[in-house]
Structures are given as C-alpha cells and as structure tokens.
Amino acid sequence: MSTLAHDDHHDHKPTGLKRWFFSTNHKDIGTLYLIFALTMFFVGGAMAMIIRAELFQPGLQFVDPQFYNSMVTVHALIMIFGAVMPAGVGLANWMIPLMIGAPDMALPRMNNMSFWILPFAFALLLSTLFMDGGAPAGGWTMYPPLVLQTGDAFPFLIFAVHFLGISSIMGAINIIATVFNMRAPGMTLMQMPLFVWTWVITSFLLIASLPVLAGGVTMLLTDKYFGTSFFDAAGGGDPVLFQHIFWFFGHPEVYILALPAFGIVSQIIPAFARKPLFGYASMVYATASIAILSFFVWAHHMFTVGLPIKGELFFMYATMLIAVPTGVKVFNWIATMWKGSMTFETPMLFSVAFVILFTIGGFSGLMLGITPVDFQYHDTYFVVAHFHYVLLTGAIFALMAAAYYWLPKWTGFMYDERLGKIHFWLSLISSNVLFFPQHFLGLAGMPRRIPDYNIQFADFNMISSIGGFAYGISQLLFVYIVIKCAMGGKKARARSWEGAKGLEWEVPSPAPFHTFETPPKLTKKVLESLY
Amino acid sequence: MKGISKLKSSLQKLVLVLLFMPLSAMADWALNMRQGVTPISQEIYQMHMVTLWVVTVIGILVFGVMFWSIFHHRKSKGAKAAKFSHSTTVEIIWTIIPTAIIISLAIPATKLLIKMDDTSESAITVKATGSQWKWKYDYLDGVGEGITIFSSLDAKSKEISQRDSGLNPMDHENYLRDVDEPIVLPINTKIRILTTSQDVIHAWWLPDLGWKRDAIPGFINDNWAVIEKTGTYRGKCTEICGAGHGYMPIVLKAVSMEDYTAWVDEKKIAQAASKNTSNIVLNMEELMTKGEAVYKAQCLVCHQANGEGLKGAFPSIVGSPVAVDAGNRMRHVQQIIYGKGLMPAFGEQLSDVDIASIVSFTRNAWGNNTGDIVQAKEVAEARKAAKVIK
Numbered sequence: 045m046s047t048l049a050h051d052d053h054h055d056h057k058p059t060g061l062k063r064w065f066f067s068t069n070h071k072d073i074g075t076l077y078l079i080f081a082l083t084m085f086f087v088g089g090a091m092a093m094i095i096r097a098e099l100f101q102p103g104l105q106f107v108d109p110q111f112y113n114s115m116v117t118v119h120a121l122i123m124i125f126g127a128v129m130p131a132g133v134g135l136a137n138w139m140i141p142l143m144i145g146a147p148d149m150a151l152p153r154m155n156n157m158s159f160w161i162l163p164f165a166f167a168l169l170l171s172t173l174f175m176d177g178g179a180p181a182g183g184w185t186m187y188p189p190l191v192l193q194t195g196d197a198f199p200f201l202i203f204a205v206h207f208l209g210i211s212s213i214m215g216a217i218n219i220i221a222t223v224f225n226m227r228a229p230g231m232t233l234m235q236m237p238l239f240v241w242t243w244v245i246t247s248f249l250l251i252a253s254l255p256v257l258a259g260g261v262t263m264l265l266t267d268k269y270f271g272t273s274f275f276d277a278a279g280g281g282d283p284v285l286f287q288h289i290f291w292f293f294g295h296p297e298v299y300i301l302a303l304p305a306f307g308i309v310s311q312i313i314p315a316f317a318r319k320p321l322f323g324y325a326s327m328v329y330a331t332a333s334i335a336i337l338s339f340f341v342w343a344h345h346m347f348t349v350g351l352p353i354k355g356e357l358f359f360m361y362a363t364m365l366i367a368v369p370t371g372v373k374v375f376n377w378i379a380t381m382w383k384g385s386m387t388f389e390t391p392m393l394f395s396v397a398f399v400i401l402f403t404i405g406g407f408s409g410l411m412l413g414i415t416p417v418d419f420q421y422h423d424t425y426f427v428v429a430h431f432h433y434v435l436l437t438g439a440i441f442a443l444m445a446a447a448y449y450w451l452p453k454w455t456g457f458m459y460d461e462r463l464g465k466i467h468f469w470l471s472l473i474s475s476n477v478l479f480f481p482q483h484f485l486g487l488a489g490m491p492r493r494i495p496d497y498n499i500q501f502a503d504f505n506m507i508s509s510i511g512g513f514a515y516g517i518s519q520l521l522f523v524y525i526v527i528k529c530a531m532g533g534k535k536a537r538a539r540s541w542e543g544a545k546g547l548e549w550e551v552p553s554p555a556p557f558h559t560f561e562t563p564p565k566l567t568k569k570v571l572e573s574l575y
Numbered sequence: 576m577k578g579i580s581k582l583k584s585s586l587q588k589l590v591l592v593l594l595f596m597p598l599s600a601m602a603d604w605a606l607n608m609r610q611g612v613t614p615i616s617q618e619i620y621q622m623h624m625v626t627l628w629v630v631t632v633i634g635i636l637v638f639g640v641m642f643w644s645i646f647h648h649r650k651s652k653g654a655k656a657a658k659f660s661h662s663t664t665v666e667i668i669w670t671i672i673p674t675a676i677i678i679s680l681a682i683p684a685t686k687l688l689i690k691m692d693d694t695s696e697s698a699i700t701v702k703a704t705g706s707q708w709k710w711k712y713d714y715l716d717g718v719g720e721g722i723t724i725f726s727s728l729d730a731k732s733k734e735i736s737q738r739d740s741g742l743n744p745m746d747h748e749n750y751l752r753d754v755d756e757p758i759v760l761p762i763n764t765k766i767r768i769l770t771t772s773q774d775v776i777h778a779w780w781l782p783d784l785g786w787k788r789d790a791i792p793g794f795i796n797d798n799w800a801v802i803e804k805t806g807t808y809r810g811k812c813t814e815i816c817g818a819g820h821g822y823m824p825i826v827l828k829a830v831s832m833e834d835y836t837a838w839v840d841e842k843k844i845a846q847a848a849s850k851n852t853s854n855i856v857l858n859m860e861e862l863m864t865k866g867e868a869v870y871k872a873q874c875l876v877c878h879q880a881n882g883e884g885l886k887g888a889f890p891s892i893v894g895s896p897v898a899v900d901a902g903n904r905m906r907h908v909q910q911i912i913y914g915k916g917l918m919p920a921f922g923e924q925l926s927d928v929d930i931a932s933i934v935s936f937t938r939n940a941w942g943n944n945t946g947d948i949v950q951a952k953e954v955a956e957a958r959k960a961a962k963v964i965k
Contacts, residue, residue, distance in 0.1 A: 101744075102744040102745070102750065103735065103736070103740075103742075103743070103744045104736060104737070104738040104739075104740075105738075107738075108738060108818070108885055109818040109819065109820075109821065109822075110817075110818040110885060110888050113815065113817070113818065113820070116815075177888065178888065181817075181818070182815065182817075183815045187775075187776060187814075187815075189774065189775045189776070189792060190775040190776065190815065190816060190817060193775070193817065193917060195888075276793075277791075277792055277793020277794060278792075278793060282793070282794070283776060283791055283792060283793070283794075284791060284794070317648075317656065318650070318656040319656040319657060319658070319660075320658070320660040321660065322659075322660055322661060323660070323661045323662075323666055324660065324661070325661070326661070326666050348778060348786075348787055348788055348789050349789045349791065349796075350788060350789060350791070350794070350796035353688060353689065353692045356688060357685060357688065360681065360684065360685075360688075361681060364677045364680065364681055365677070367673055367677060368670060368673050368674055368677070371669065371670075371673045372666070372669065372670060374637065375637075375665075375669045378637065378640060378641045378644065379662075379665070381641065381644045381645065381648065382640075382644050382648065382657075383644075383648055383654070383656070383657035383659075384644075384648050384654070384656050384657070385648065385649070385650045385654045385655055385656040386644075386645065386648055386649045386650060386654070387649065387650045387651070388649070396641075396645065399641070400638060400641070403634070403637070403638075404634070407630035407633070407634060408630075410626065410630060410677075410680075411623070411626045411627065411630065414622065414626060414680065414681075414684045415684065415688050416618075416619055416622060416684055416687040416688045416691055416786075417619055417622050417623045417626065417684070419619070419691075419785065419786035419787055419788075420608060420619055420623070420782065420785060420786065420787070422778075422787060422813070423778060423780075423787070423813040423814060424813065484605065484606045484607075487605070487606065487607055487608040488605035488606075488607075488609075489609065489782045489810070489811070491780070491811050491812070491813040491821075492813075492815075493815040493820060493821075494811075494820060494821030495821050496736055496744075496751060496821050496822075497751060497821070498744075498749070498750050498751050498752045499744055499745055499748075499750060500605070543656075
C-alpha cells in the first residue's frame with residue numbers, strides 16, 4: 045500500500061479535456077490510439093458485415109454494385125490505416141518507454157500531433173460516404189484509370205491518405221528517436237525486448253515506404269486536376285507505373301502490419317512458457333531480413349500485368365526467399381514452447397492461434413508466390429483468404445493477445461479470464477468458418493470484389509457469411525471485457541503474469557502517470573529478467 | 576443407443592438439407608482448382624498440387640511438434656521449464672531445409688513460366704479489348720481474320736441481377752457466367768490471345784486455360800493457349816473495373832477446325848449484312864420492340880430498367896433534355912455513337928438500325944412521350960455529320 049500511496053503522490057496529471065486533447069503523456073496518447081483503433085475496427089467491421097450480408101446469397105439484395113465497391117474499398121483503408129496500424133502505434137506508445145526504462149517518448153508534442161491527425165483524416169475519408177458519386181470505389185489500391193473516375197470524393201481520398209502518411213511517419217520518427225536515445229543506461233540494442241526491436245524495424249519501413257505512397261497519390265491528384273499524364277498512356281504515361289509505386293509502399297506495408305505482431309507474440313510466448321525466447325539474436329536478424337526483403341518483392345502483387353519474364357522470375361525468387369526468415373521465426377516460437385512449463389491464459393491462446401493461423405496464411409503466400417500458378421490464384425477469393433489469414437487471424441489476433449497481456453498493467457485489474465477464453469474460442473472458430481471456405485471459392489473461380497455471383501459459389505459464401513456475422517458479434521464481447529476490466533475486478537500485481545519478463549512489470553499496476561523519471565538501474569539481475 | 580445416434584444423425588442431415596435446400600439444387604462444392612483443357616493449365620494444376628502437398632506436409636510436421644509440446648509441456652502436467660535459449664546447430668538446419676525446399680519448387684516453376692512466355696508460331700491471333708463492361712474480340716490473324724465480336728452479359732442475367740428484380744438467380748444455371756455472343760475458337764491450334772483495354776484496367780481470365788492477364792489501356796499483353804477439348808468455357812473479368820465489374824463474363828466456345836471454318840464463313844456474311852442497315856425503315860411499334868431489346872442488352876446495367884440510372888453514378892434518361900428536347904435528336908444519336916464521359920462509344924458495335932431503335936425507344940419510353948421516330952437513315956447521316964458532342 046505504501047508504494048501505491050507514494051506513487052499516487054507523484055501521479056498529478058491534468059484533468060478533463062485538457063488531459064486528453066493536449067496530452068503529451070505516452071500512456072494517455074497510447075490509450076487514445078488504442079481506443080481510436082478499436083472504434084475504427086468496429087466501423088470497418090460494420091462495412092465487412094454489409095459485404096458479407098450482400099454475399100450471403102446470389103442476387104443483389106441490399107446494396108448497389110457501386111456502393112458495394114465503396115464498402116470493399118473503405119473497409120480495407122479503415123482496417124489497415126485506422127485499426128491495425130494505430131493499434132500497433134498505441135501499443136508502441138504505451139509499452140516502449142516502459143520496456144526500455146524511459147520516462148516518455150522522445151518527442152512528446154509530436155506524439156500528440158501524430159495522434160490527433162488521425163480523427164481528422166478519417167473524418168475526411170468517411171465524409172465521402174455522403175458525397176455525390178459516393179465514396180471511393182476503385183479498391184484500396186487506388187489503381188488508375190479507375191480511381192480517376194471517383195466523384196467529389198477523390199481529393200478527400202488523396203488528402204486523407206496524405207494525412208495518414210504524415211501521422212505514421214511522425215509516429216515512426218518518434219519511436220526511432222526514443223529507442224536510440226532514451227534506453228536506460230546499460231541497455232544495449234541486443235538487450236531490448238523483441239517487441240521494441242520489431243517496432244524499430246517497422247519504423248524504418250514506415251519512413252522508407254510512406255513517402256513513396258504520398259508521391260504516387262499526389263501524381264494521381266495532378267493527373268486528375270492539373271493535366272499531367274503520369275498514368276495515362278494517351279499522354280505518354282503508364283497505368284502500371286502507379287502499381288509499381290503503390291506496391292513499393294504496399295508490400296513493406298504488409299510487414300508494417302505484421303512485424304509488431306511478431307514482436308507481441310515474442311513477448312507473450314516466453315512469458316507463458318516460463319522459458320526464455322529461443323534464438324533471440326536470430327529473431328532480430330530474421331525480422332531485419334524480412335524488412336529488407338520486403339522492398340524487393342513488390343511486383344508479386346502484379347504478376348498478371350505483363351511483366352517481362354526476367355522480372356517475373358526475379359520477383360518469384362525474392363518472394364519465395366521470404367519464407368526462410370519467416371520460417372525461422374515460427375520455428376523459434378515453437379522451440380520456445382518446447383520443454384517449457386506452459387499455461388494457457390487468453391494472451392497465450394491468441395498467441396498460439398496466431399502462430400498456427402499466420403503460418404497457414406504464410407503457406408498460401410508461398411503458393412501465391414509461384415508465378416505460373418499465381419496466374420490462376422491472382423485476384424480471386426484465394427487471395428482474400430490468404431491476406432485475411434495473415435491480417436485478421438494474424439495481426440489482429442496478436443493485437444488481441446497484446447490487449448489481454450497488458451490490460452492488467454494498463455488498468456490495474458485482471459480481466460475476466462473466463463470471458464476472455466470465451467472470446468478467444470468464439471473468435472477462433474468464427475474466423476476460420478469465415479475465411480477457410482474462401483480458399484475453395486477462389487480455387488473454384490470466384491473473383492474478388494464482386495457483389496454478386498453464380499450459384500456454383502452459393503454454399504461456401506453462405507457459410508463464410510455466417511462465420512463473418514459470428515466473428516463480428518463476438519468482438520462486442522471484447523469491448524465488454526475491456527470495459528469491465530477498466531471498471532474494476534481482481535487487483536493486478538506489478539508482475540501480473542508469473543512468467544512475464546521485462547521492465548514494464550517492474551512498475552506498479554496500473555502503471556503510474558509518470559514512470560522511470562530516474563532511469564532504472566540495470567543490474568545483472570534486472571538484465572537477466574529482461575528476456 | 577444405436578437407434579438414438581442414428582436418429583440424431585438423420586436429424587442433423589435434415590437440418591443441413593433444410594439449411595441449404597434452396598442452394599443444393601445446382602450449387603456445387605468444388606474444393607480445388609480446375610485442371611483445365613490446355614497442356615499448360617494441366618501443368619499449372621500439377622504445380623499447384625505439388626505445392627499444396629509440400630505445405631500440407633510441412634504444416635502437419637510443424638504443428639504436430641507444436642501440439643505435442645502443448646499437450647506435454649504444460650504446467651498442469653508438472654512440466655518444469657528448461658533453460659535453453661538457442662542452439663546454433665538446429666538454427667542452421669532449419670534455415671537450410673526450407674531453402675532447399677524452396678529451390679526445388681522454384682526450378683519447375685521457372686521451366687513452366689518460360690514455356691508460358693513463348694507465344695511464337697501461333698496460328699490464330701485474337702485481341703480481347705475490355706471496356707466498361709463488355710469484351711470486344713478482334714480476330715487479327717489466321718482463319719477468321721477480320722471478324723469482330725462484342726460480348727456482354729446475357730440479357731437474362733442482366734434482368735435477374737437488377738436489385739429487387741424479384742427473379743431468382745437459382746433459375747439461371749449460368750447466371751453471370753453467360754454472354755450474348757461467345758468467342759469461338761478451334762481446338763488443337765496454338766492461339767495467341769492479346770489483351771488490352773479502352774478505359775480502365777480489366778483482366779481476362781478463363782480458369783480452363785490456366786491463366787489470367789490484365790487488359791491495360793494503351794498497352795498490349797500477349798499469351799497463348801492450345802485448347803485440347805471441345806466445349807464451352809467460362810470465366811470472368813478479374814480486375815476491379817467499376818460498378819459492372821461482376822457483370823462482364825468471358826465465354827469461349829471451343830469447336831473442331833471444320834466447325835470453326837463454317838462459323839467463320841457464316842459470321843463474315845452476317846457481319847457484312849449488319850454493316851448495311853441504313854435503308855431499313857421500321858414503324859413505331861417495331862422500333863419500340865427492337866429498341867427495348869437492344870436497350871436491355873446494352874444500356875440496362877447503367878441506366879437501369881426504369882431508365883432512371885443510379886443517383887450520383889449514372890444519369891437518368893427520364894425527362895433528360897438530350898432524350899426529350901426536339902433540338903437534341905442529333906446530340907442523342909451521336910452520344911450513343913461516340914459516348915460521353917463515362918459512357919462508352921457504341922458506334923462501332925451497334926448497327927444503324929440498332930441505334931435508331933434505341934433512340935426511338937428512349938425518346939418514347941417511361942413517360943418521355945415525345946412521339947419522335949428516328950430511322951436508320953438519320954443515324955447513318957449522324958455518323959457523317961460534324962460532332963455536336965464535346
């Protein structure tokens with residue numbers, strides 16, 4: 045009690061609007077990011093429900109094809125830029141200073157700005173739903189010339205993407221500055237928790253790839269309004285050039301979504317196996333290799349545009365090569381579990397499911413990487429199944445695991461373990477009912493992004509939709525669990541999990557408003573406890 | 576006990592049957608890729624199966640080890656955590672083995688890709704041009720040279736696919752997989768298929784040929800196929816191309832060389848006849864009937880059955896000055912010939928009498944009761960006249 049009282053004394057913080065709007069505190073900004081991400085997860089999820097409702101049966105029942113395309117487009121933009129990325133940044137904000145023993149992020153005011161850009165960017169994007177000509181409907185990939193047919197929504201789309209890019213770049217700069225300058229004295233780079241490592245590498249990906257996207261969408265803007273012909277063959281341009289630019293951003297983006305997830309499960313699996321992470325150094329090197337390789341594989345999204353054969357071969361080899369470091373990571377996680385003393389609380393359940401389902405997504409990724417066969421898979425539901433396995437049962441499962449793992453640290457209370465497990469099993473079953481049949485649909489010949497289909501695809505679509513509705517409803521349970529946990533419950537100890545390691549478990553739960561105002565002393569014993 | 580479990584299983588079956596009854600009639604449960612009807616498509620299928628088995632076996636091994644560990648190394652079974660945290664030997668092994676597997680997959684894939692790339696020595700060349708939302712096929716080379724086909728979604732699918740049409744997609748076996756005029760090609764002949772586009776990017780895909788290829792405005796891609804079996808093969812546009820993306824199927828009829836040459840002769844005669852329709856004169860009733868049929872085939876997807884279009888995307892024809900004002904007859908005809916904005920040009924595809932009947936129909940349907948009659952001759956003149964369309 046005395047420690048708590050002592051901390052309370054130091055815990056003076058602004059209140060009300062001032063606390064949240066002007067916040068420069070990494071924990072509050074982290075919380076804002078996480079709440080924002082969860083909100084967007086439901087907005088994007090509602091759009092997914094519309095998609096699955098329309099696809100429940102053949103025939104058009106609920107929406108027009110144009111609106112359907114808008115849903116497909118905006119769902120992707122919201123889930124990528126509004127849900128998964130901000131959730132990752134929120135975790136980074138909350139946890140990185142705690143994990144490296146820093147008092148806050150290096151650039152706290154920029155931190156505030158990078159968050160508050162997001163609501164405005166999404167207000168721009170979502171306002172397009174009410175405009176003449178409807179919301180953007182050319183797919184989140186924004187390929188010209190189709191995207192240039194967008195109505196009044198077009199400039200809003202471009203500027204929303206610009207703002208999202210600015211926000212992410214500022215977040216990335218902040219993370220790099222924090223990690224390189226504010227580690228507790230004595231903590232070398234190779235002693236950092238893996239979550240911190242994955243975020244440093246992700247930040248470099250963001251800084252290298254987002255400006256390319258910004259350039260590409262600006263060229264779209266000038267093509268539409270200022271008479272340029274970057275992507276118009278009639279003016280000497282090339283529509284495929286945009287695809288090269290887009291995917292030079294887009295493929296690293298895939299790893300921007302996935303690497304923090306790798307970091308999360310690399311924290312959680314050792315904690316619940318009560319055993320150090322296997323192959324720490326190889327994990328770091330594998331993450332870095334994946335990041336570097338991710339800049340050399342972009343054209344595997346474009347095998348069917350008619351690349352020269354040398355290009356197709358190069359991108360096929362580079363893509364297949366990514367399987368090696370990814371495989372190393374999976375083997376390391378399993379070796380971490382091997383001969384451990386495992387318990388299966390909700391974070392561990394989500395992490396184990398992540399390892400299996402992300403790997404299944406990786407398998408279909410390897411299949412897609414083989415160019416001649418990709419000519420069959422490309423732009424079918426096989427691809428939809430693939431990327432939802434890596435992003436939903438991959439990235440989002442890992443984010444759920446992180447939320448359960450650190451909720452006690454954030455709120456000071458243990459969440460309801462029974463409800464958490466119910467949420468896990470519901471999510472696991474429903475997401476597989478949702479996405480596994482889509483492999484069959486794709487192989488049988490169903491293209492993606494179509495609002496209506498032949499009856500040969502009817503059965504699997506209906507099953508998939510049922511899974512979709514079940515998954516959507518199950519996530520409401522998560523909201524309830526989080527609110528219930530924030531309101532109270534069993535008090536969490538500083539080290540909320542028996543096997544949890546790292547500096548974040550050295551501070552009380554909930555983490556006080558200010559932590560590590562004086563850097564922690566990294567004795568040999570503390571360093572050993574880090575990993 | 577046996578009786579109960581039997582009852583239970585038949586009850587389960589009943590529930591399943593009830594659940595899927597409306598669908599089970601024609602829907603199939605295809606799980607795997609089609610083998611297709613070309614040597615290439617069969618090799619692709621083999622490559623697909625090999626990769627699928629490789630990843631399945633890896634999956635079973637890796638997850639097997641993982642689950643063994645999950646069941647045995649748990650605290651509740653008294654497992655004590657070991658302390659090891661790395662092993663250079665196993666790390667090298669599990670880097671080398673995946674590398675070897677990947678190389679062994681990459682070699683056949685490379686050979687197959689090189690084979691697919693070789694479009695030389697083809698006997699017939701066809702160019703597929705995508706536009707929103709139909710395909711145009713030009714026979715450029717070989718038997719059939721000079722033939723042009725426009726291929727868009729069949730009228731029945733169009734009608735059913737309207738929102739709230741009240742029609743059941745189950746009643747149409749080839750719903751959204753049928754066209755008004757399929758492309759016809761001979762079997763056992765190397766055919767080079769070029770793809771390009773008039774407006775946005777489309778993609779031409781017939782699963783039975785084993786590949787798809789983007790159709791990109793301003794660029795031409797080439798591919799080839801030797802079809803080994805006669806039959807009708809169906810595919811779809813696979814690159815999002817706007818509201819009608821789901822509604823531009825591809826249908827190919829593969830026939831013997833004799834049947835093909837017969838079809839070519841017939842087609843050439845029909846094509847010559849349709850070029851020469853400017854002297855046909857129809858009465859109002861004939862124009863309305865023909866106009867409605869052509870409208871349904873060509874205009875319905877955007878302008879809808881009631882002529883009102885879709886707000887924000889496709890303008891309404893009902894009460895539109897172009898379709899109502901007497902001074903706009905020329906503009907009306909030329910807008911169909913040359914297109915405008917998002918609206919594609921129909922001048923090449925439709926004959927004079929077709930265009931005349933659409934114009935007459937839209938000027939008199941849905942309360943646009945102008946009483947105007949436009950004949951084929953006026954369309955022929957509009958083709959020659961100066962453009963009034965911007």
